[in-house]
Amino acid sequence: MRFRIFEDFLSLVFPKTCCLCKRSLFDFENVLCRWCTANLPVANYHLRPQYNDLSVKITGLTKTNLVFAFLRFTKKGESQKLLHQLKYRNRPEIGVELGKIYGQILLQHGFQDWDQITPVPLHPAKQKRRGYNQSEQFAIGLGQSLEIPVRNDLERIHFTETQTKKSRLQRLDNVADVFRTKDGHRLKGKRVLLVDDVMTTGATLSTCANVLWNCEAETVDLAVLAAGKN
Template sequence: MKIFSPIINMTSAIADLFFPPVCVSCGTHLFKQEVEICQMCIRRLPRTNFEKQPHENKMSLLMWGRCHVEQAYSLFYYKKGERVQRLLHEIKYRRNMDLGKELGRQLGKVIQQAKPGEYDCVIPIPLHPKKLRQRGFNQAELIADGLAEVLSIPMDISSVKRSVHTESQTRKGRFERWQNVENIFQVSETNLLNGKHVLLVDDVITTGSTMEACINTIRQVDGAQVSMATIACAVL
């Protein structure tokens, strides 16, 4: 395979010459070290700064009385029709996998500064296998991949499974959403999560029902702790 990599590099260099990569958010040309999104956009998007108080912020407060969360992180506030929503759509519906991983890296940098060495593994919220087949990829896994790279910890996609295919959550109220997801996750490899601090990852948190169900499932494992991280947070 190695023999092809100079050819691939040369092809992508030629492609860059004729179609220089541009920022998915503002359309300006990217610098060499930038991937899919420019630094200016990252700075201009509405940051939550939750990492300054990872134990107590709007995202962790959302989960109070529902499940025990150690720390909660999210890069940006999410509003319908605004830039952050468009970025997440770019990943989920336009299959921009490089952007997913890059936003995961950006999230990882923030967490690394706030709590270096705190977490043992990264787990993306799993999709049901049927949904995974339909979509072809799990957007949470792309984000978790970038996050794991920056934090230098493994990504675990085998210990937690989603066994129930749920209907779309968007038209449901909070209680209905919770009922809909209450028992949809199972831990298949309890020994891998014993005494571990898991960083659970999704693209966006809205009501927190899916996170809640997954956190409560993981916390049934002896000594397991869970923190959560998302790219966007719809809680204002």
């Protein structure tokens, strides 16, 4: 809390800066300057949402129609810088802003037929530590542009061990019983856009998608902020 007050004080004294290039922002700019926004490493998966790297990854893990990714994840690149600040530097507004930008792009391409946007949840203890769920922040931004409500219908029950040193099969096992719905009956017949920050193996997203399918959702489409590498 002390840091928040200090940050508020700083933003009064110093103007806001672009989270990538650090240039001072104009009043009409928010979080990112126009130049950095125009030069984001976009994945363009909305141009081929039925067949792309991510849809191939989850084939056989879950059934899904459309898979979207806003950014390409490149190590030490701009998307990694954004994700790092969003996850570890207490910058939830970066998630909201990127969601708003991608929501506009989806809208321009005619994608808006969802009843709700549902983020992949964090474990409550982890969310408490971080103060927010970064995937929910991205979902909020998407929801604002698409004018679709965000509903936190999923919850994470157990802590998962770190995924990075596990094989693909171990990762699937690791998330199998981790997610459940709070209010499953509400999902029946709903067209859901399931949202996460990054997709790497697709294990987490496909497990969450299957929970939604089990609640008889009508459709489950996926959107991630960044498409991971491995």
